[in-house]
Every structure is written in structure tokens, then in C-alpha cells.
Amino acid sequence: MAVFLAVANRKGGVGKSTCSVMLAHGLAVYGGKRVLLIDLDSQCNASLILMGGQGWNEARKAGKTIADYFYDLFDGIPANARDYVAKNVGDVSLANGKPAPISLVPGSLLLEDIQGELYLKQASQSNVPEVVANRVRGRMESLIRRFEGDYDVVILDCAPGLSFAALAALKTADKVIVPFRPDYVSQLAVDRVAMLIEDMRNLDDLAAMPAEDRRYVCLANYVRNDDRDYMMIEEISLVHPVLETFLPQRNGIANAFDYIGQLRTIDVKYSDAAGDVKELHQEIARLVETVAAKKKATVSVS
Ligand SMILES: Nc1ncnc2c1ncn2[C@@H]1O[C@H](COP(=O)(O)OP(=O)(O)O)[C@@H](O)[C@H]1O
Ligand SMILES: [Mg+2]
Structure with missing residues (x-):
């Protein structure tokens, strides 16, 4: 039984795809988890990070993307979900030199279009x-x-808009990770996505909800060593649960966006950000274990 983690924010450029892939790497390499990432954004950045342009083009041509999957199976055509999964993607190896066990349902530029068609x-x-x-x-x-059934963790990299796919991901998620940049615009974006996730009409009702009951947690990203950034994180923490780990602005994170096509260790891939990836993984791994234990308990009761 997999734990579903959505990575979402209605703002673009806050690091959703970066964090989705970083979580996949951490959970697969440090956590020994079987990880699937589903790319629900038609910008397809997570797919490009994990497969490179050529690999992604091949998946598109072969009709093995998330848009193909939704389109083909929507009416109950008995195709197999596994046929749409690319296995052992990414350029990160385990300690034994084998590829990290990360699978991907590649994104598609057509995801928006097919959602319109499915609606019609x-x-x-x-x-x-x-x-x-x-x-x-x-x-x-x-x-x-x-x-x-096939994975320990399924990561859903969401598009910033309110597409059906994004709403479905938010509903499916056991936990939603909301990356944000510590600035005023981001604060408003965090408020909005949090109210959407918890189905609350206003911020006061949301603030009254105990942090441990919330289905989302925020992740400060792109943090500069600057008092204003720390104050903004403090301010957001007054209303929202925020992970203790935050991600600084680092070359190693920016460069990890590029697919090299040759396996290397997670430390080499993330270079000056390797410690950040490890720290983020430790905190998320605890969260995943807690969710998994709760899900197991619910199943055994019912
Ligand atoms: N902590 C960071 N340090 C440096 N660059 C970052 C960091 N987080 C994200 N980036 C860069 O910011 C850009 C936007 O990130 P991305 O993950 O595509 O955002 P989103 O998915 O929210 O649109 C990318 O070029 C990425 O490499
Ligand atoms: Mg993205």
C-alpha cells in the first residue's frame, strides 16, 4: 500500500518539480523505497529531469505518458497501468552502482487538452x-x-493551475508538500492552496485547525541567508505547518535540474546541496512512516 505525496502550489517556479525529484531520489537511495513519480504538469519538468529530452520524446512517441494513460483508460479500456511506467529513470545510482529504483509516468504537453476532451x-x-x-x-x-500496489511511495508533481488532474492529486494525496519561496506573494499562494486542500472558506477557520490534523505541510525553498527570509518563514509558520528543513538557494539544486544521462551517486549529483537532500529526506521519511502506519491501522480495522 503506497503513501501518496502530492507536491503542489498554485504558484509556478517555487520548486515543485525540483522538490518532487529530490524527494524521489532521497526516498529511493536513502530510504530504500520503491518510488513512482507521476508528472501531472504539462510543462513536464520532472520528466525532463529524470529522462532527459530524448527519453521523454521517445515516451511521447510511444504513447506512454500520463495524457495517454488517462485518455486510454478513461472509458475502462482494459489496458494495464504498468505499460505507461518508465522504470529506473534518473541519473542517480545506489551505493552498489545500480540505478535508483525510481519509476516515472512521464508528463505530456497534451494533458490540458485531453482533460477538456474527457470533460466533453x-x-x-x-x-x-x-x-x-x-x-x-x-x-x-x-x-x-x-x-x-507496486510502490511504497507515489509522488504527484502537480501543475500550478486548478486542472482536474491537480484536483484529483490533491484529493488522492495522504500528504501534500507545499514548497514556497519566502516572500509576500508566496504567502498568499500558500494560504490559497492550504484552504483548497482543507476545504476551508477562510483563513481563520483554517488557523483554528490543529496543525497535526492538516493534510499538508509547507517547505521553505530558495531561502537566502537573510533576516527577511527567516521572518517570512516565521510568519507563515504562525498559520501553516512548515517543515523544519528548509532548502537554501544552491547551485547544486539548480544544476540537479539537468539530466546527465550517466549514473552518479546522489552526493555527486547534488554536490553542495547533498546535505540538504539528506536532511529533507530524513524529515519526509518520518512523515511517510507515520502516514503508512496510520493507513495500515485503518485497513486492519475496516
Ligand atoms: N533551492 C534552490 N536553489 C537553486 N535553484 C532552485 C532551487 N529550487 C528551485 N530552483 C530552480 O528554480 C527553477 C524553478 O523550479 P521548479 O522546480 O521548476 O519550480 P516549479 O515546479 O514550482 O515551477 C528551476 O530552474 C530550479 O532549478
Ligand atoms: Mg514544475
């Missing part, structure tokens, strides 16, 4: 827009859940 298909069955939207989202949710 469903619209023939009901003329209530909300009913149609809920059906599309619900179907995507169940398609995302199909990968559960």
Missing part, C-alpha cells in the same frame, strides 16, 4: 457542470490510485 465526453451523460467535473476528477483519482 462526460458532459454527454449529464448537463450539470459540477456533476461532470466531479466525475472527471473522480475517474482520474481512481486511475492515479491504480499504481498503489
